[in-house]
Amino acid sequence: MSETAVEEKPLDVAIVGGGITGVTLALGLLHRGIKFKIYERADSLREIGAGIAFTPNAERAMQKLDPRIHQAFRKVATPNIEDYFVWVDGYHYNRSDPDNTNEELVSKLYVGERGFEGCRRQDFIEELVKHIPKEDVKYGKNLASVTDRGDGEKIVLGFRDGTTEEADVVIGCDGIRSKLRRLMFGEDNPASRPSYTHKFAFRSLVPTNKARELLGDYKVATRLIHVGPNAHAITFPVAMGALINLVAFVTDPKDWAAEDGKFTARTNKSEAVEYFAAFGPAVRAIMSLLPDELDKWALFDQRDHPVPTYVRGRLCLAGDAAHASSPHHGAGAGSGVEDALVLAELIGTISEAVARGTCTGSRRAAMVRAALETYNAVRYERTQWIVDSSRVAGEMFEWQHASCGSDPEKFDREIAWRSHKIWDYDVDEMVCNAHSQFSSSLEA
Ligand SMILES: Cc1cc2nc3c(=O)[nH]c(=O)nc-3n(C[C@H](O)[C@H](O)[C@H](O)COP(=O)(O)OP(=O)(O)OC[C@H]3O[C@@H](n4cnc5c(N)ncnc54)[C@H](O)[C@@H]3O)c2cc1C
Incomplete structure (x- = not known):
């Protein structure tokens, strides 16, 4: 494919995996007028038959990513008797x-x-999927390979059914056993597998x-x-x-x-x-x-063997694919929504530059790489902390924590600061930081 042919087209985003991270990212991109395809290995977008609750920060991220995501959650969220x-x-x-x-x-x-309310996972995903155009989701697509043929060329995604697709950026939202993670870091790398x-x-x-x-x-x-x-x-x-x-x-x-x-x-x-x-x-x-x-x-x-970065060139990981956590803070899916918000915002900036014609030739690939590096810089520390703290919370809830034991006062102090660090997170500031770091990296 010639370089000119690539430049004339809008940015193509490939989302691998249609769980909560992939679907909310898709809606965030749709909301910003960005072209995407979800490649999902299953034959439908569905969730397991269990409940899920969203922390207050996750709800704020939903609102900013696409208000329809938050409306979908509010529609199915079950009130509690107290806050x-x-x-x-x-x-x-x-x-x-x-x-x-x-x-x-x-x-x-x-x-x-009405913070931290729960719903049935399937009820939430069904509400979200209503907003995604059918033609933007491809089912039965089990990722097998990715090939970056260099700047000016699209990345090629290969699937187990023998088909291929192309994109400017590939975002692995393919969960805790992410194939994209294994492709990025190698099958034998301990960081490729959760423990x-x-x-x-x-x-x-x-x-x-x-x-x-x-x-x-x-x-x-x-x-x-x-x-x-x-x-x-x-x-x-x-x-x-x-x-x-x-x-x-x-x-x-x-x-x-x-x-x-x-x-x-x-x-x-x-x-x-x-x-x-x-x-x-x-x-x-x-x-x-x-x-x-x-x-x-x-x-x-992934606490024992975290990936060193969520990004390699024009490939990146989000949600559980990047930072699978134990569930003790009830914050795993919410972290994926925060990831999606940063990615949608930064890709939105590139998409605007493409539309203005100021993102041509090798600059398109360079902008994608810079955006993903910014995403990594903004998201890595917080999400790794959540993975670690979730393990600590699990120990606390089972009286295995060295200093808290079964002491309610110590427990109360410890769980309060850990929970509020997650719940009170300023997603507006996160987005501002992402934009200013991205601008600085482009100027450098
Ligand atoms: C017991 C338990 C309770 C939890 N409770 C909460 C909670 O209350 N609140 C909360 O925020 N989080 C909670 N979590 C965490 C939450 O479930 C996850 O963080 C979240 O579901 C991850 O979403 P995801 O979209 O990143 O990944 P997934 O939901 O795993 O989605 C990955 C998608 O990718 C697809 N896929 C996989 N491989 C490929 C491939 N090779 N090619 C194409 N597609 C592929 C899969 O079919 C799937 O659709 C809990 C987790 C557990 C285990």
Whole structure:
């Protein structure tokens, strides 16, 4: 392809993977009039049957990325009875009153008006997908290779079905086991693969009416983390209060060794119940609501072997592909939305330059590289901190943290600053910084 042919065309953005990061990025680009294609290996854009909650910073990023993303979330977000995130002692209980499901308060943090609400993942993604033109998503596209043929030429994406596509920039939103990450850093590089956090989780959506009979009105109507030794559980309402998202975590000293290489394994209720047998009546009641058969999810992350950068030339990683985290801050998907915001803003600047005709020849590729380096500079430190802090939070919730142990006062101080560092993040300032760093890098 000649250089002139490339220059005449608008910028082409390839998004690999249509999870929350890929879809919100797509909407952010669409909102800014930028051409993109999502290449998704599955045959539809869908999410797993579980709940998800978004931290307040993530909601602000949604608003700025494309107000329709935030409207979509608000449409499916389930109200809680109070605007606090609450941690309770799920372990100790009064043995002379063994049916009493009261739990001692450990910590209570204000999340802002209707902050940190949950929804069913599938409900959210369905609302988002309504806004994406069908022709901009290609299904059954399992990324196998990327070839950068040099400035003035488009990057070639190769898929397992033997087809190829071209783009000016490739953004890997292909999740924790990202193929693009492996292509960027090499199959044998430890940073290419996530590692086991030695915790797994039982996950289910349980009927609220049954839970209410056992736990009363309050516990089914708000977000609670029930902490305890070497295990903990989180519950929050979804599906407009009809269901409760239940995730019960346990520490696992062994290695995760699923024969099929999957991060999930089929199990039964009795295994889950057994792990919480010594917990208080509230947690045992919650566990009794699990279905007879369910999946357990091994929690992997990239803390032990982080990628050194999210960017290589005109290729970059976003969301879990870049910085897969354990879920203890409930901030993984929200971080992906923040990534998407920075990428959409910077690519928007390049797209404007292309439209003005001031981004021709090798300058187009140079601008893309500079934008991605800026994205990396703005996003790396915060997202790596979240990966690390999430592990720390997981230890705190299971009384394994060296200085907090099971001390509620120490717990309260520690979880407050860590949570607020995530929730209070100024996404407007992040975007301003990204633009000014990008301008400076272009002037240099
Ligand atoms: C138990 C648990 C609870 C959690 N709770 C929360 C929470 O409450 N709040 C929160 O913010 N986060 C939470 N998270 C984290 C959150 O789920 C993830 O951070 C988020 O879903 C990642 O989105 P993503 O789009 O980056 O990746 P993914 O959702 O993994 O999407 C990747 C997409 O890429 C596609 N793909 C993969 N490989 C290829 C390929 N080779 N070619 C083409 N397509 C490909 C996949 O099919 C998929 O559609 C939780 C995680 C866990 C495990």
